[in-house]
Amino acid sequence: MTQAAGATPPERKATQMKSEPREAWISPATVSVLIRKELRDAVHNRWFVSYTAGFTVMALGVSYMAQVGTGYSGFAGFGPTAASMINLVLLLVPLMALTLGSSSLALERDRGMLAYVLAQPVNRVEVILAKFLGLAIALLGALAAGFGAAALLIARQADAQQVGLFLRLVGFSAMLAISMLAVGMMIATFIRSSGAATGAALLAWLTFLLLGDLGLMGSAVMFRIQTPQLFLTAIINPTECFRLSVIGGFDATLDVLGPAGLYASNTFGPRLPVLLAVILVTWTLVPLMLAVFRFSRKPL
Amino acid sequence: MINTARQIPRAGWCSTASWGVLTIAYLLLYGVTLVSADDTGFDLAQTINQTPEGGVLNVPAGVYYGPIVLDRPIMLIGQPGAVLDGRGDGDVVQINAPDVTLRGFIIRNTGDILDRENSGIVVTAPRATIEDNRLEDVLFGVYLKSSPGSHVRRNHITSKDLDLPRRGDCIRLWASDNSVIEDNTITDGRDLVMWYSNNLIVRRNTVTRCRYGIHFMYAGQATVEDNRLTDNSVGMFLMYTKDLILRRNVMARNRGPSGFGLGIKDVDGADIRDNLMIDNRVGIHIDNSPSNVDLTHRFQGNILAYNDIGLGMLPNVTRNEFVGNGFIDNVQQVAVFGGGKFEGNSFTVEGRGNYWGDYRGFDMDGDGLGDVEHRVASVFENLMDRQPKLRLFLFSPAQQAIESAAKAFPVVQPKIRAIDTAPLMNPPRPPSIANAPPRSSAMATAGGLMLLAGVSVLFVGWRG
Numbered sequence: 001m002t003q004a005a006g007a008t009p010p011e012r013k014a015t016q017m018k019s020e021p022r023e024a025w026i027s028p029a030t031v032s033v034l035i036r037k038e039l040r041d042a043v044h045n046r047w048f049v050s051y052t053a054g055f056t057v058m059a060l061g062v063s064y065m066a067q068v069g070t071g072y073s074g075f076a077g078f079g080p081t082a083a084s085m086i087n088l089v090l091l092l093v094p095l096m097a098l099t100l101g102s103s104s105l106a107l108e109r110d111r112g113m114l115a116y117v118l119a120q121p122v123n124r125v126e127v128i129l130a131k132f133l134g135l136a137i138a139l140l141g142a143l144a145a146g147f148g149a150a151a152l153l154i155a156r157q158a159d160a161q162q163v164g165l166f167l168r169l170v171g172f173s174a175m176l177a178i179s180m181l182a183v184g185m186m187i188a189t190f191i192r193s194s195g196a197a198t199g200a201a202l203l204a205w206l207t208f209l210l211l212g213d214l215g216l217m218g219s220a221v222m223f224r225i226q227t228p229q230l231f232l233t234a235i236i237n238p239t240e241c242f243r244l245s246v247i248g249g250f251d252a253t254l255d256v257l258g259p260a261g262l263y264a265s266n267t268f269g270p271r272l273p274v275l276l277a278v279i280l281v282t283w284t285l286v287p288l289m290l291a292v293f294r295f296s297r298k299p300l
Numbered sequence: 301m302i303n304t305a306r307q308i309p310r311a312g313w314c315s316t317a318s319w320g321v322l323t324i325a326y327l328l329l330y331g332v333t334l335v336s337a338d339d340t341g342f343d344l345a346q347t348i349n350q351t352p353e354g355g356v357l358n359v360p361a362g363v364y365y366g367p368i369v370l371d372r373p374i375m376l377i378g379q380p381g382a383v384l385d386g387r388g389d390g391d392v393v394q395i396n397a398p399d400v401t402l403r404g405f406i407i408r409n410t411g412d413i414l415d416r417e418n419s420g421i422v423v424t425a426p427r428a429t430i431e432d433n434r435l436e437d438v439l440f441g442v443y444l445k446s447s448p449g450s451h452v453r454r455n456h457i458t459s460k461d462l463d464l465p466r467r468g469d470c471i472r473l474w475a476s477d478n479s480v481i482e483d484n485t486i487t488d489g490r491d492l493v494m495w496y497s498n499n500l501i502v503r504r505n506t507v508t509r510c511r512y513g514i515h516f517m518y519a520g521q522a523t524v525e526d527n528r529l530t531d532n533s534v535g536m537f538l539m540y541t542k543d544l545i546l547r548r549n550v551m552a553r554n555r556g557p558s559g560f561g562l563g564i565k566d567v568d569g570a571d572i573r574d575n576l577m578i579d580n581r582v583g584i585h586i587d588n589s590p591s592n593v594d595l596t597h598r599f600q601g602n603i604l605a606y607n608d609i610g611l612g613m614l615p616n617v618t619r620n621e622f623v624g625n626g627f628i629d630n631v632q633q634v635a636v637f638g639g640g641k642f643e644g645n646s647f648t649v650e651g652r653g654n655y656w657g658d659y660r661g662f663d664m665d666g667d668g669l670g671d672v673e674h675r676v677a678s679v680f681e682n683l684m685d686r687q688p689k690l691r692l693f694l695f696s697p698a699q700q701a702i703e704s705a706a707k708a709f710p711v712v713q714p715k716i717r718a719i720d721t722a723p724l725m726n727p728p729r730p731p732s733i734a735n736a737p738p739r740s741s742a743m744a745t746a747g748g749l750m751l752l753a754g755v756s757v758l759f760v761g762w763r764g
Contacts, residue, residue: 036764043761052758086695138761144754151747158743166746213698217683217690227689234692243696253555255581256608256631258684258691 030122031130038134042100051096052142055088059150062088085150086246089173090239094180095205097139101184102201104131105295106194124296132185132288139177143170168249168273172280176242179283180208186287189294208239228267231260238283241276248272344368348376359405366392373397378405378433386410386418392438393421395447401429408436412460414468420457423447430455437461440468441489444476448497453482459489464511464533473497473519486510494519507532513551516541524549535561535580543569548731552578560585561607568592573600574730583607583630587614598649600624601728605657609635618644626727628657631694632684634676634718639685642676642718653720655727663725674723677714679706 042048062084108114117127147170151158158166184201191197213234220230234240244264248254254261254272268275344364351357351374361381367390370376374397378384383406386392390411393402402421411418420438421430427449434456435441441457444450457470470489473479480501486492487508493515494500500522506529507513513529513536516522520542527549529535533556538544544567551561559581564570567589577583583604590597596619603626604610610630611622615638622645627633633656636642647653652669661672680699684691693699706712 039757039761040764043758087697087700090697137757141754141757141761144750145758146754148747148749148751148754151743152751153747155741155744155747160742163742163746166743170750209697210701213693213696214701217693217698220689221687230689231692240696247695251555251608255555255559256691257694258688260689260692 026123026126026129031126031133034117034122034127034130035134035137038131039138042135042138045100047103048096048100048138048142051092051100052145055092055096055142056146056149058088058092059085059146060153063150063154085169086243089169089176090209090243093143093173093177094208094239096142097177097180098184098187098201098205099198100135100139101132101181102187102191102197103194104135104185105188106192106197109192110194125292128185128189128292128295132181132291135181135185136178139181140174143173143177147173165249169246172242172245172277175277175280175284176238179238179280179287182284182287182291186291186294189291189298208237212237213240227259227263231263234260235276235279238280241279241283245273245276248276348372348374354399366390367394368392369394369396370400370402371396373399375401375403376405377401377403380404382406383408386420386438388412389418390416391419391422395421395423395428396425398425399427400425401431402433403429404432406434406436408438410438410440410460412439412462412466414439414466417443417468419443419468423450426450429453435470438468440472441470441486442472443469444471444473444479446475447473448475448477448479450476450479451482452484453480455484457484457486457489461488464490467511469493470507470510473500481505491515493517494522498522503527506530511556512537513554515539516544520544523547528552529554532556534558534563535577537563537565538567538570539563539565541567544571546570546572546575548574550576550578551580551583552576554580556581558582558585559608561604563587564589564597566591567597568595570597572597573602574728575602576730577602577604577607577610579606581607582609582612584610585612586617586620588617590619593619595619596621598623601730602626603628603728603730605629608632611635612637613642613645614638615640620645621649622647622654623649623652624654624724624728626655626657626724628655628727630657632681633658635681635685636717639682640717641715645718647718647720648722651722653722653724655724656720657727659723661723668725670723670725674720675716676718676720677716679703679712679714681717682714 065084105114118124151166183204187200187204188197191200216230216234219225225233235244247256252265254265264272342360342362344359345368347357348370351372353373356375356377358377358379359382360379363383363385366384366386368384370393382404384392386409388409388411392407392410395402407420410420417440419440420435420442422443422445423430424445424447426447428444428447429451430442431451431453432455436458437460438457439460441459442452442455444452452471459467459470467490469491470486471481471484471492473494475496477497478499479497481492482501482503482505484505486505487510489510491510491512492505492507493512494502495517496519498520500519502514502522502524504526507527509531511533513532513534514524514527516538518540523545524536525545525547529549530552532554535551535554536549537560554561561577561580561583562575563585565587568591570589584599598621601624605626605628607630609632610627611634613636615636634642653674656674659670659674661670661674663669664671680702706714
């Protein structure tokens, strides 16, 4: 990849043949070249293109429906739109990020591309980090396009306060997307086969989205879990963090969520969004670290 | 002194004018701004005593320290810049004579002792007129204490910067029948409250960031219309009250611990129409009303939208009729607190029902009424009734999965809370709908920038 490839002294080339790390440090120049390659690959990926198109169309549709339903009274611009956006984001964004992340290695490996890249004077940490960053940029671009188009559609109805709510929705969607991407990459590094990795990603999606909450609801009823424990268990789930932070955006007291919401706002108050953001960032860093660790150790 | 325009004979006019000129010269000489009444040489208390009954007293700009006692029926008019200041102790103005008018003053700085009810203006005689005043930093604002036949209009009232429970009422009526409270603007106080007063008109007031926007206690025969009650703990709370007409009021974003747009407790005789309840915790909350078994209450043409709970009732509330109302996008449209049904209340009256935002029926014959009845029933809501902590999962895909599973496999039938046999296809448009919040171009800017950024990232990626 870098111009230095041809000029590498023979003895260093020999050490690379044994596929040992070239050097521990990460070169920004190398990473940026790799990021551009990943971004290019992602944007040309058929799945990515259809996800992006789907997300944009549905974001427009949801905003339009919310607009038609509420616009007549002139009282609500973005509130109801945000509420209906929650489910759209929850369904599509983790699916998009998890499947993109989980298929990122297997496809390249099957085509021999991964072996080719790793034969270059790059180290594995650089490769996996660049892969993550490139895909993250592509995902954020897709989200920005979809949300931006939706915002233009409802702009006529929105007042200044609702812009803050909108930016909060976008910000937490971005954090959710990136954390789910990290989880997807982790799956990719642990599961070799492309089919199995996608399967695992779908299972993870279903768990985050449905099984976790349904299980928690069932346990709450059966084992009489107390409200604080219920809330604290729920926010382990990154999709819950996203949902609660957006709801907190249009109802800061969270009293729409009943006793658990009251507990949350009494206990954490204005620090709740910070806590939720920290959890989402943790869901990014830990899987990413595991992915880097695993990728730099395992045989190709 | 300056401009005391009582019924002065013409001859006296010249001397008044020359006194005015002298005073101005005096002020210029000493370079004193109008800080204290003593500086102007205008003795308010003495001038009040000299004003004949029924006379008009114009008070020039300046700060006059209270307590100012009005014990004769006169009209006291503040010129721009006339300030009545209580020096942080006791009441500012006490009106102890009937037929007093107090107009155009800035009234400020009462004491802050709640059990002494330190007030900006306290009236203990009938037929007072309090208008166009600005009350700032007062514990209680206007306190009509046995002052029937009074008018309180076009005043701006703000309480002290204290915790809500330590503030006083911005307007309080106590045993003051036949009074009119209109066009007042009230912010950051406690209540606008009517105690033991009948035959009232309360209209076009704006109450923001207070405790109870409008509160009736043991009061009756009132007309309450065109008020805007926003961002309070409770919008309007009617208790132990009779024969009320509520029209075209707006109650929005009232979200305290009770958080009712309109709360009704032990009320007998109410006609409630064309009001807007928007984004409250509970749009309308009903407790034991009507309590008289011979009465029926009718709610007509109201909009209940974007509340956490649109209409909430305690169990055993009966004899309420709802017709032509719009239930729009409330998280929970109607709820019986503690579970149960809306038995003994009707959502269809004389073949007309209400508009339901979540109605999924159709109107084949185009008469504006849905051909399929609307059932208010939801599995998840049943679940929430029994396990309130599960509200945590509102708006989650898991909640929707439960709802759709219940629809697809109707083994578990949700309890039907209410049935509307003639749901409306279109929501009502109460005349109170207006005043949308100001639009901002920020959303368009944010959207445009994001779209641009997203598309350019994708384009750059595409080109490599």
